[in-house]
Amino acid sequence: MTLKLHVFPLSPRAFKVTWAATHLGVEFEPVLVDFSKGAHRTPEFAGLNPNMRMPVLEENEFTLWESNAIVQYLASRQPGAGLLPEEPKARASIAKWQFWDSSHWDPACAIFAFENYVKKLFGRGEPASSEIARGNELIARNAPVLEAQLQKHRYVAGDMLTAADISLGAMFWIAEHAQFPLEEYRGIQRWAADLKSLPSWQKAAADAMAMMPAR
Ligand SMILES: N[C@@H](CCC(=O)N[C@@H](CS)C(=O)NCC(=O)O)C(=O)O
Structure with missing residues (x-):
């Protein structure tokens, strides 16, 4: 399964993770969390993030919420890009x-x-x-x-x-x-x-x- 980023794109917390993935060249499938339709308040979405907030990263069985944790995860997958040095x-x-x-x-x-x-x-x-x-x-x-x-x-x-x-x-x-x-x-x-x-x-x-x- 491709890495998915569940986002409401007008949000800066969403932009944070899609920009990070874009900058790093991490391929991802963006999935719209349509706030105007309450898409974040469904049981399916609560299964991804019990806080019922986006952004959420989903990769096979692995899900990750909190935008800064997602940025760290993406950056640590691409160490050559220098966004998160090892030192x-x-x-x-x-x-x-x-x-x-x-x-x-x-x-x-x-x-x-x-x-x-x-x-x-x-x-x-x-x-x-x-x-x-x-x-x-x-x-x-x-x-x-x-x-x-x-x-x-x-x-x-x-x-x-x-x-x-x-x-x-x-x-x-x-x-x-x-x-x-x-x-x-x-x-x-x-x-x-x-x-x-x-x-x-x-x-x-x-x-x-x-x-x-x-x-
Ligand atoms: N600390 C979280 C905050 C996430 C957050 O609050 N997202 C807002 C949109 S920017 C949300 O999903 N709100 C839904 C709601 O309040 O019902 C992060 O950085 O990921």
Whole structure:
């Protein structure tokens, strides 16, 4: 069985795993999890991920959820690509940023994704100002950490593109819609533009849009 990636392609967490696979040249079959039809709330989907969330990787009997675990798995299958070096300190630095993504960056950005994008996409009302205020606080606390790193280095874990850039940078897939308050962070903006210019980003973006059913 081909490796399958179950995704709702407009989500940055989905883009994270399809972009990783595309960048690494891992062949995969994308499977649409159509949120508008509640496809993630079926018993079949719960069998793949009891959290009823995407993305999910499925490969024969093996299933894997949590987008950063999927990025690590894909990157470790293609060691020659350099996204996840073997050397313990280099690997740990990448894991550190991926855990930071799950703990701090994704939750901060997700507020803007939900309030400014998801609500509009699914007709769920206007952005809540209290939530935007909470998002602004989280961005103000966390973005300077990433900015300082990107002022010193071209990429998140140093001077080479790694799995950490894929994990953190995928959020920019929806930046135009989500309106993250990140304009003042010049290092982050330079890095995001760099990532978006990669051929793998452009291919993954085109493939993601092609997957979306007509609305
Ligand atoms: N930490 C998880 C988060 C996955 C997640 O929350 N996915 C959302 C979409 S971006 C989802 O499937 N939501 C379905 C729901 O809330 O019912 C990951 O990175 O994979």
